[in-house]
Amino acid sequence: MDITEFRKRGKEMVDYVADYLETIEQRQVYPDVEPGYLRSLIPEEAPDEPEAYEDVIQDIERVIMPGVTHWHSPFFFAYFPTASSFPAMLADMLCGAIGCIGFSWAASPACTELETVMLDWLGKMLRLPKDFLAGTEGQGGGVIQGTASEATLVALLAARSRIVKQIQAHDPQRSEVEIISKLVAYSSDQFCATLGTTPSCAFDRITELGPICNAEGMWMHIDAAYAGSAFICPEFRPLLDGVEFADSFNFNPHKWLLVNFDCSTMWVKRRADIIGAFKMDPLYLKHDHQESGLVTDYRHWQIPLGRRFRSLKLWFVFRMYGLRGLQAYIRKHVGLAKEFERLVRNDERFEICADVVLGLVCFRLKGSNELNELLLRRINGARRVHLVPCQLAGAFVLRFAVCSRTTESRHAQEAWRHISELASELLRGQKR
Amino acid sequence: MDITEFRKRGKEMVDYVADYLETIEQRQVYPDVEPGYLRSLIPEEAPDEPEAYEDVIQDIERVIMPGVTHWHSPFFFAYFPTASSFPAMLADMLCGAIGCIGFSWAASPACTELETVMLDWLGKMLRLPKDFLAGTEGQGGGVIQGTASEATLVALLAARSRIVKQIQAHDPQRSEVEIISKLVAYSSDQFCATLGTTPSCAFDRITELGPICNAEGMWMHIDAAYAGSAFICPEFRPLLDGVEFADSFNFNPHKWLLVNFDCSTMWVKRRADIIGAFKMDPLYLKHDHQESGLVTDYRHWQIPLGRRFRSLKLWFVFRMYGLRGLQAYIRKHVGLAKEFERLVRNDERFEICADVVLGLVCFRLKGSNELNELLLRRINGARRVHLVPCQLAGAFVLRFAVCSRTTESRHAQEAWRHISELASELLRGQKR
Incomplete structure (x- = not known):
């Protein structure tokens, strides 16, 4: 690939990246694949001769995306956030070039x-x-x-x-x-x-x-x-x-x-x-x-x-957001966690398990660990939101971490509606 | 920065990166700056409010580039190579987006x-x-x-x-x-x-x-x-x-x-x-x-x-070069080292200090360590090529490592002509 082709392919990649992030909400946040899925989709050895770039790019959707957990989906509430912003991505491109x-x-x-x-x-x-x-x-x-x-x-x-x-x-x-x-x-x-x-x-x-x-x-x-x-x-x-x-x-x-x-x-x-x-x-x-x-x-x-040259990312982000922009971002996430906490507290079937200080809400159904394990299994099985559990003083607890840069109130509300419905189904099933 | 602006800025950055790499040969390979140069060029604190993107971009040439050692210049022969290729950079963009x-x-x-x-x-x-x-x-x-x-x-x-x-x-x-x-x-x-x-x-x-x-x-x-x-x-x-x-x-x-x-x-x-x-x-x-x-x-x-998601880089590079393309790249670098070795051996003032097996040539002026230290100081002082030394069995030795993807025979030849001229000057000075 020469410089002329890189100019073309690089711009196409910018659009691919923008398209991916613009429509990420429509992708299933957690993948369906089984262990070992990828090996059968690609050859057993590297090619002897160069391949066409189009073939490589087509394989992103065919091979990679079906196995991606979309950390930047606004329905991803697992682990803790991993940061992503456009200024940081631009700085990383520059970092790669200076190399x-x-x-x-x-x-x-x-x-x-x-x-x-x-x-x-x-x-x-x-x-x-x-x-x-x-x-x-x-x-x-x-x-x-x-x-x-x-x-x-x-x-x-x-x-x-x-x-x-x-x-x-x-x-x-x-x-x-x-x-x-x-x-x-x-x-x-x-x-x-x-x-x-x-x-x-x-x-x-x-x-x-x-x-x-x-x-x-x-x-x-x-x-x-x-x-x-x-x-x-x-x-x-x-x-x-x-x-x-x-x-x-x-x-x-x-x-x-x-x-x-x-x-x-x-x-x-x-x-x-x-x-x-x-x-x-x-x-x-x-x-x-x-x-x-x-x-x-x-x-x-x-x-x-x-x-x-990682400090370029800090420099771009500090300057493109400003301290106030960064503070606003933190406050928005904390606000979303508080909003989710209120939803949980308003449902007497649930309990909050730890102070909500920042962007994390630890909650569970009042009842056994088994019940909560089942609930989490159904939540992650449905693939509409993604959560992971934790153990607090012997209790199996669900963690709702506000993660994506694009998570808004409607995502937190929708996540709660979904979780609450799955809980209702689960509790109905238990009563039978 | 919203998605629409990222599409624009991302494409501009692709062109900046391409321009940088296309014209890198014209930049001085090793910078002139003194320790502490950068602090005085930028504010002491992060801005409260967001800045204009144009200002950030202008600062790349004003603040960053004057202090960059250009590892991908074809006149960079120091340390060992650090790899860079367009397919790897494209994969890194994707890696950043999937995040x-x-x-x-x-x-x-x-x-x-x-x-x-x-x-x-x-x-x-x-x-x-x-x-x-x-x-x-x-x-x-x-x-x-x-x-x-x-x-x-x-x-x-x-x-x-x-x-x-x-x-x-x-x-x-x-x-x-x-x-x-x-x-x-x-x-x-x-x-x-x-x-x-x-x-x-x-x-x-x-x-x-x-x-x-x-x-x-x-x-x-x-x-x-x-x-x-x-x-x-x-x-x-x-x-x-x-x-x-x-x-x-x-x-x-x-x-x-x-x-x-x-x-x-x-x-x-x-x-x-x-x-x-x-x-x-x-x-x-x-x-x-x-x-x-x-x-x-x-x-x-x-x-x-x-x-x-670093394996994306391997996947893109293996497929866009193919095994034969990668082998050809290695062989080209080894060939350039052998070519430089021949130039050194043809000049009886110099000696080769270790077998040239791959892309590294260890050489020195016959004579004292002080003489070779002086030569290296003049080479790096002139800023046209960049080399670092090593110590082999007590001897101060110059290392010529073929580094950049774009190093060609003419760069090795020009580097040798330059080094050999500086050696002549130095030896003339010593005789006086």
Whole structure:
């Protein structure tokens, strides 16, 4: 494919993407396929010779779409949202074209510098303590990780490295293995200090945990993967109080801040802590500026060596929405969750199982776990909406998470009408 | 931005991307900016209100491009290639639009199933032993990791988990910590068994290492991050001989197989080994098919929970190039490296420092390390081509890696003429 054909095919793809998202509501949100469906639809080996582009494109509807769970359908209420917006998609196209690998400042200065400044912008939007910002003279700063799991692992390794060094500074005889064998990581059953757990969007009390961690010299990492985006709204910011005690903090703009996956933003108070755990400096990655202290080499901040130019997505989204646009988006989703909560509360057959703080409603039919498992099976079997369950204190609970950028009141209302009808059918069947 | 505007802006972006790549040769390959250049070019905070799209787009040339190292310029010969092709970029647009998160089969069956089948396709292209393929009944199979570092870490953790279980099966009293404290990982100074090291593209002798690993019950992981793509050519496939002894193998199609970053493909012989190290099964991720043994839940194969629909890139590239097109691409790059090698060898002031096996030429001026450091400084200072050095047995060596998809003979020739002139200037200066 030459550049001329790419111009044509690229524009066709823009239209395909726009058509897909414009009509996604008409697609069945959860697919009908059985395991192994795809293998039989395509050849067993790659072709020897190039195929026609038209054949590839036709196979999207023939092979791929029948097996897609449509996360951006307004009837998708499962898991948590994964973000999507047009500005982020445009930025991703640019990111693919520049195609630089930003493992060091020199490998593409713009890639590193925009990331540092965007993490400062975002930190300010969240009103993070100044310690977490890079600025021009700060000791802290932010980095984009792929996922919250990676951010947590990085925090864990940085914490381990710091404490081993501290202990060895006092007692150089003690081996790393012996020290590590005695280290303890404290966590709840959702791991580390969490703001907005996945099952029920519950919040740890970090204003209580924080001072203990600080007094005991423990590394405190706070994960707000889903909830973090909401903290750009002043009314939700108190949920983040206590972050001043933390050593590291992360959340996922790729969940709820309109930045397409992957973009998990992480801040540390002392960048030396994180760099100390990961530093690697072969000659082929050295460059003139690295000893100056002026530049950031992000390969020292993460597990992978390579990294894409992901801050472009943040930049486009922040500028095309503005802080107010992003706040309005969060508030709309929270409003839809509250609306759904009211519908549930007005039906005395149901109960709400956890405070509805943000965009997640945990609910169930009053009655046995089996009854609720059956209800969920019927809901997902009907394929009109898609939900997943969680377990809360032994109870089987249904989760209604407002996910899609295009979910409106009518979708929440229709989802409730549908769920409520299925519940009626189910309860009628049980009475017989 | 609504859908109508996205159609317009998306098409403009396709043209911007095409223009950028069409004229990239005219851009200075390595930027002039100093550390901190970007912060002063943009505001200190995100805007409150949305900005005009035109302003964002204008800032690409004003803010971003002056700080970009152009990895896809045909005059970029640094590090190793990072892949880029039009079919991969089109697939990435589609990936962004579908925007599913493929942590389980149910989260988007097409995402999981295409990945498994594409890794089988690619495994067959490499003639991997059948043990590494999933097929419909295999015990092995492949997965896309983000980078080779992640693949290596996953292999290490899987190896550790397997041996701990084996030891505890014989001796249940021994604690995990005690066992781990006695474990040893063997590696060269480039780590694990490597086919195609970064400094010089050297190859470990895996036909010798493999039988020892197997006899001693050691996990053998082979990393062929850069070189792996070449093994689709029969003439380079012998370099992979011995892979039959390995437990896991990975390479990066995002380096040299025209698939944009990130796409690091990894295969294991026994998927149970890898799943055993990472399994996590909260209720909200459970689905009907997971106990059937028929489906793959890729979250058990990796550090992150979330994952994009990256196999679309492989599918588009394999079909739009065909195996022969991909082989021709590899051979073209190797041919260019050989051509550059001949130019170096014909100049008696220079020496070749390592066998030129694939697309990398390691060379230096006969003489001191200081002389070569000076030469490299002048080369990169002139900004017409970009190279990085490496250290080989104490010698400071220049690396000429054929990187861009659009590098042709004339670029290699022009690069050599330029380097050779700078060497002449330098040597004249030294004689004075």
